[in-house]
Amino acid sequence: MQTEKVIHHIVNWLKDYANNAGVNGFVIGISGGIDSAVTSVLCAKTGLNVLCVEMPIHQAESHVSRAREQIRSLKRRFSNVDDTRSDLTPVFECFKTAVFFDADQKTIDMALANTRARLRMTTLYFYAGMYNLLVAGTGNKIEDFGIGFYTKYGDGGVDLSPIADLLKTDVYKLGEFLEVPESIMKAAPSDGLFGDARSDEDQIGASYPELEWAMKMDTLGKTATDFSGREQDVFKIYKRFNTANKHKMIPVPICKIPNDLK
Template identity: 85%
Template sequence: MQTEKVVDHIVNWLKDYATNAGVNGFVIGISGGIDSAVTSTLCAKTGLNVLCIEMPIHQAESHVTRAQEHITLLKNRFDNVSDTRTDLTPVFEEFKTEVFSDGDQATIDMALANTRARLRMTTLYYYAGLYKLLVAGTGNKVEDFGVGFYTKYGDGGVDLSPIADLLKSEVYKLGAYLQVPESIMQAAPSDGLFGDTRSDEDQIGASYPELEWAMKMDDAGKNANDFSDRELEVFKIYKRFNSANKHKMIPIPICDIPNILL
């Protein structure tokens, strides 16, 4: 990958899109992870206004520390970057008092995890409306189009996706070039939706390098019969997530009404 040229291409794309849309810049949620760090740095390089927002909800301290380190360094490098912190923990706790919990605990926990992501999306769009900004998405290609590892209308609710055509390994290459803090470069990827330090690999059962391999094999038309042992296990994990989350990757279904009924 021609890293420098890819960075320039994305930065120009972001700037052209924002200019044509008549907005002032971008707003982005900072999680302490590689994807939001790279995306916010790319947005900052446009020279347009960039508002970085921390939105903790019972967040693991390591995530908070990394997010704050990145924001501090970004503000030191770019004078067009500002930040704010919206503690959504009280909002989340109040929400839980107004809904009923019906079902097994794992199902409840997942529903609440997705609720966290949707509260953050609402917050980002509040500030986007307030300051005439675009919500920049942080999803990469494996998450957005491979395993669908994001929340529909949560972190998937964005105006534009600068890094969605990049594999996770490619995002890391951009991170190194863009001087993302080493603490973020070395941290295990995590969605931070459960208030602990569990990683994406803990939840999915496969690492991003493994998922990238499986995605390439699937695109090449391979099937489970082509693999054995760990490769077979990873391929099955990829296909299971890809199938279950397909609804996130395709346009919302529309019920077409036959003309004869109109």
């Protein structure tokens, strides 16, 4: 990958899209992870206004400290970057008092994790509306189009996706070139939706390089029977997530009414 040219291409794409839309710039949630770090630098390099929003909800301290380090780094390097912090923990706790729980604990935990992501999406769109900004997505190719590892209408609810055609390993290459803080570069990827330090690999059961391999094999028409051992396990994990989350990766189904019924 021609890293510098890819960065130049994305920055110009962001700038052109924002100018054509008649907006002032971008708003982005900063999580302390590599994807939001890289996306925020790309947005900042456009020279347009960038608002970085920290949105903790019972967040692990390691995530909070990395998010703040990224924001400090951005503001040192770019005069067009501003930031704010919206502590959504009280909002999340209030929401929990307004609903009832009638499922096993694992199901409840997942529903609440997705609720966290949707509260953050709502917050980003509030600031986007107030300052005439676009919500910049942070999903990469394997998450958005491979295993669907994001929350529908949560972190999947964005205006544009600058890095969605890049694999996770590609994002790390950009991160190194863009001088993302070392603490973020070395941290295990995590969605931060459960209030602890569990990693994406803990949840998925495979690493991103493994999943990228499986995505390539699936594109080539391979099946689980073509592999054995760990490769077969990884391929099955990829296909399970890809199948279960397909509804996130296709347009919302529309019930078409036959003309003779109209």
